[in-house]
Amino acid sequence: MTVVNFDIINCPYCKKENEIPLYHTVNVDVDPDLRRKILDDSLNTFVCRECLFKCELNFDFLYHDMKNKFVLYFPLTRK
Numbered sequence: 001m002t003v004v005n006f007d008i009i010n011c012p013y014c015k016k017e018n019e020i021p022l023y024h025t026v027n028v029d030v031d032p033d034l035r036r037k038i039l040d041d042s043l044n045t046f047v048c049r050e051c052l053f054k055c056e057l058n059f060d061f062l063y064h065d066m067k068n069k070f071v072l073y074f075p076l077t078r079k
């Protein structure tokens with residue numbers, strides 16, 4: 001199961017409000033396009049629709065791969 005919430009985030013640069021999807025749990029068997037977004041670093045990355053400012057969003061994240069039988073947990077404190 002993929003869990004996504006939509007949230008309003010103010011751009012740190014121009015302060016414009018942006019509604020963005022925040023993926024807390026990803027199942028790449030159900031949503032295979034999310035695997036590509038993880039690999040190209042576009043998943044859970046903030047891109048302002050006004051000024052195109054870009055930054056990583058940090059929060060707990062769970063990755064499910066049922067076909068290959070593994071789960072990865074990325075805690076908020078990762079570095």
Ligand SMILES: [Zn+2]
Nearest residue numbers: 011014048051
């Ligand atoms: Zn902006």
